[in-house]
Amino acid sequence: xxxxxxxxxxxxxxxxxxxxxxxxxxxxxxxxxxxxxxxxxxxxxxxxxxxxxxxxxxxxxxxxxxxxxxxxxxxxxxxxxxxxxxxxxxxxxxxxxxxxxxxxxxxxxxxxxxxxxxxxxxxxxxxxxxxxxxxxxxxxxxxxxxxxxxxxxxxxxxxxxxxxxxxxxxxxxxxxxxxxxxxxxxxxxxxxxxxxxxxxxxxxxxxxxxxxxxxxxxxxxxxxxxxxxxxxxxxxxxxxxxxx
Ligand code: PEP
Numbered sequence: 001x002x003x004x005x006x007x008x009x010x011x012x013x014x015x016x017x018x019x020x021x022x023x024x025x026x027x028x029x030x031x032x033x034x035x036x037x038x039x040x041x042x043x044x045x046x047x048x049x050x051x052x053x054x055x056x057x058x059x060x061x062x063x064x065x066x067x068x069x070x071x072x073x074x075x076x077x078x079x080x081x082x083x084x085x086x087x088x089x090x091x092x093x094x095x096x097x098x099x100x101x102x103x104x105x106x107x108x109x110x111x112x113x114x115x116x117x118x119x120x121x122x123x124x125x126x127x128x129x130x131x132x133x134x135x136x137x138x139x140x141x142x143x144x145x146x147x148x149x150x151x152x153x154x155x156x157x158x159x160x161x162x163x164x165x166x167x168x169x170x171x172x173x174x175x176x177x178x179x180x181x182x183x184x185x186x187x188x189x190x191x192x193x194x195x196x197x198x199x200x201x202x203x204x205x206x207x208x209x210x211x212x213x214x215x216x217x218x219x220x221x222x223x224x225x226x227x228x229x230x231x232x233x234x235x236x237x238x239x240x241x242x243x244x
Contacts, residue, residue: 168206
């Protein structure tokens, strides 16, 4: 899944989508999704009409409609065939002060609109150094479980994204990521073993074509949430191919 963040232009959207259709078609067993900025969703929807590439959005308002200047609602995304919405991305948590309670509320609103939330969780570098990773991701997950119930994870994706790896070029080793993914499943299994086993857990944090295969070889890593490399057709194609 590619997170384009605040990047793109009409030309870039057209070129990148055209290029990505090739590996997406050649690797039909890999679910490929892209999350362009909201302004490009209409263009992307049109360009993807003949493709299996899925559209996602990067954030959603807590509200469906009304006097909320500048916001975009999950219900509106449905009109653009958006299926996934990122929630709790570290950039939203940090730059927009989105706390666990707000993230859980947004998660609920996204599901109520019939879309699939991609719940982003992960520790900062300080927390990693202090060996607090497990406590942090459990707290972030628990907030959603408290608000929505464990069964809400039947229709959700989790993205483990250590903040120290996002946009830094410092990917977690496959072993480190695998351990956290396994810990996440063990934590969820305390509430529901079947859901823990079934829920898709993506890894995110400086994934590139060269690092993807090692990560995907791990038993509890089900895919990747990709930022920078998702803007480069060759890199993203290599990540798709690594998942095939
Ligand atoms: C992200 O923004 O979710 C991300 C993982 O970014 P990058 O791949 O650039 O680290």
